[in-house]
Amino acid sequence: MKGMPVPIRAHRAIAPFAFALLAASPLLAGPAPAPAGATGFTLGTLHLFALRDMNNVVPNDASVFGSDVGVPTVTKALEQEHAPTDKISLSVDALLVAMPGHVVLLDTGLGPKAGGMLMTSLAAAHVKPDQVTDILITHSHGDHVGGLVTKDGTIAFPRATIRMSAPEWAFMQARGSKALVDAIRPKVQAFKPGAEVAPGITSIPLPGHTPGHSGYEIRSGAAHLLDIGDSAHSSIISLGHPGWTIGYDNDAQQGRANREALLARLAASHERIFAPHFPYPGVGFVEKSGDGYRWAPALPQ
Numbered sequence: 001m002k003g004m005p006v007p008i009r010a011h012r013a014i015a016p017f018a019f020a021l022l023a024a025s026p027l028l029a030g031p032a033p034a035p036a037g038a039t040g041f042t043l044g045t046l047h048l049f050a051l052r053d054m055n056n057v058v059p060n061d062a063s064v065f066g067s068d069v070g071v072p073t074v075t076k077a078l079e080q081e082h083a084p085t086d087k088i089s090l091s092v093d094a095l096l097v098a099m100p101g102h103v104v105l106l107d108t109g110l111g112p113k114a115g116g117m118l119m120t121s122l123a124a125a126h127v128k129p130d131q132v133t134d135i136l137i138t139h140s141h142g143d144h145v146g147g148l149v150t151k152d153g154t155i156a157f158p159r160a161t162i163r164m165s166a167p168e169w170a171f172m173q174a175r176g177s178k179a180l181v182d183a184i185r186p187k188v189q190a191f192k193p194g195a196e197v198a199p200g201i202t203s204i205p206l207p208g209h210t211p212g213h214s215g216y217e218i219r220s221g222a223a224h225l226l227d228i229g230d231s232a233h234s235s236i237i238s239l240g241h242p243g244w245t246i247g248y249d250n251d252a253q254q255g256r257a258n259r260e261a262l263l264a265r266l267a268a269s270h271e272r273i274f275a276p277h278f279p280y281p282g283v284g285f286v287e288k289s290g291d292g293y294r295w296a297p298a299l300p301q
């Protein structure tokens, strides 16, 4: 999901009073409150938590999903999965990895100013903000970097180094919120796409959604999991029809190519993933289904 251009609605909804206004309209669109949540699981010897922040409600009006195929075709795809046809609901989640010497947070949600619940979810995982040592950013859209700062715009995780790929940091400085860029600048360490960014965590370049968009592969012994960032947004539309244009992608063509290649790879390798916008907690597998793919949610046992 994109924090900047498309979501004019999203930005409007960031003011708390806008929730009330939108709630009175027939369709609640944009960021919407979600209950806090911290779903813990293990990966090898690591302890992970999927942390819930908010929901994002996208109207089925071809503004984001299916701008190239049209509303009736999107409606049919939603009907086939017995999903509501007036909107596409996305979760907004982050991931936490605890290991000896490091507490690593992957993305930070929309932030408290937008009504994000990440800090409450973090507390539910018994982690305090000053215990977080590393923050890995998949990309610089508002629903991934908004939580880097508190309501008053100061750094939310005082001890953490903020890591994102060098092309993404360049993109954020050119196109992101100046206030946010200035607030985080002293804490940012940019890395070369593909670099190891924490013990057992490697960045995976997945450009298209944004220029420096990165996934993160987390390994412990033979166990591994890939945070795919915003390579796919809707578990129904993005997996069932990966070739359809996603309005959130900065480069639609590159975004599509990345999505198609990644999903083919994931279905073949059967690698477990975390997808920040799939139904919470967003952990599971991508499986081949007809011409596309389907979502098989599954937490490690």
Ligand SMILES: [Zn+2]
Pocket: 001, 002, 141, 143, 144, 230, 277
């Ligand atoms: Zn997003």
